[in-house]
Amino acid sequence: MPYIEQYTMHQLWSLVGDYRRTNVYSYWLMSGVCEGKTVVDCGAGSGLCTWLALRGGASHVIACDISPEVCDYLRGQFKDIPQVTVVELDLCHDDIPKGDIYIHELVGNSLLGEGMSQIFSNMRSQGIENIYPHHARISIGSVSHDAFIPSTNCDHLLSPYARDFINFLEDYEWNNSLTVDYPNLQATGISHIANVDLRKPMPQHLMESERDGDIIWEVGFDPQFVVSYSNINATSNNWNAKTPYAQFVKWCNIESFRG
Numbered sequence: 001m002p003y004i005e006q007y008t009m010h011q012l013w014s015l016v017g018d019y020r021r022t023n024v025y026s027y028w029l030m031s032g033v034c035e036g037k038t039v040v041d042c043g044a045g046s047g048l049c050t051w052l053a054l055r056g057g058a059s060h061v062i063a064c065d066i067s068p069e070v071c072d073y074l075r076g077q078f079k080d081i082p083q084v085t086v087v088e089l090d091l092c093h094d095d096i097p098k099g100d101i102y103i104h105e106l107v108g109n110s111l112l113g114e115g116m117s118q119i120f121s122n123m124r125s126q127g128i129e130n131i132y133p134h135h136a137r138i139s140i141g142s143v144s145h146d147a148f149i150p151s152t153n154c155d156h157l158l159s160p161y162a163r164d165f166i167n168f169l170e171d172y173e174w175n176n177s178l179t180v181d182y183p184n185l186q187a188t189g190i191s192h193i194a195n196v197d198l199r200k201p202m203p204q205h206l207m208e209s210e211r212d213g214d215i216i217w218e219v220g221f222d223p224q225f226v227v228s229y230s231n232i233n234a235t236s237n238n239w240n241a242k243t244p245y246a247q248f249v250k251w252c253n254i255e256s257f258r259g
């Protein structure tokens with residue numbers, strides 16, 4: 001059985017409030033890529049990407065999620081928007097609806113978290129290639145920070161479109177259960193282990209169990225990692241920090257490790 005994260009609505013909303021992640025998705029989905037397209041939102045959760053795709057000009061958005069509760073919530077949220085269809089399915093095993101573009105935010109708490117490799121393998125078997133983001137760099141390092149501090153409300157740092165999404169939500173409550181601030185973030189001893197195309201089979205040697213250290217993902221919508229975010233998963237205490245790639249590079253001086 002794949003590992004599947006169960007989220008509460010508070011947690012999904014707190015992910016929306018994670019402006020570091022949300023703004024990257026917002027800028028990409030609003031950049032014109034959705035115009036006139038059928039967009040499949042894979043793991044739709046809060047509905048953020050569904051909503052952004054619509055605002056970005058999509059003609060139809062298919063919001064997929066494995067959780068019956070999340071699907072009920074999405075049906076309620078988008079009940080007055082006929083261009084949105086909600087489908088309850090398991091992206092690891094089920095047939096995935098046809099679309100022009102597929103969007104996901106599934107780089108979770110571990111290298112293979114949320115069944116990510118199974119989801120991409122299922123997509124591969126169905127000939128789905130137009131899925132974003134799919135450029136990824138994986139490194140191992142030692143990531144430290146002074147304290148693990150629940151974030152204050154950072155909604156004011158959201159892009160204008162993401163703020164509009166919050167206004168659209170009927171019961172939105174800001175909640176800090178997933179979003180954290182991490183002052184004095186530092187990464188040392190970074191060793192870059194691979195550049196991967198998430199659509200291709202994940203090499204066996206990249207499996208997390210064989211690694212010792214914190215995993216740093218950099219996930220890009222484009223090959224240059226211009227529109228991208230990093231996801232830092234400390235194996236020791238399971239904290240999960242997402243930040244724009246450029247900011248992370250600056251904080252950690254990561255380029256110097258690449259040589």
Ligand SMILES: C[S@@+](CC[C@H](N)C(=O)[O-])C[C@H]1O[C@@H](n2cnc3c(N)ncnc32)[C@H](O)[C@@H]1O
Binds near residue numbers: 090114
């Ligand atoms: C990290 S959350 C992101 C949600 C959304 N993109 C957002 O920004 O709010 C991942 C979502 O994927 C869903 N999910 C996880 N595994 C899944 C699977 N195998 N099939 C379908 N959905 C899945 C979860 O229920 C959750 O809502």
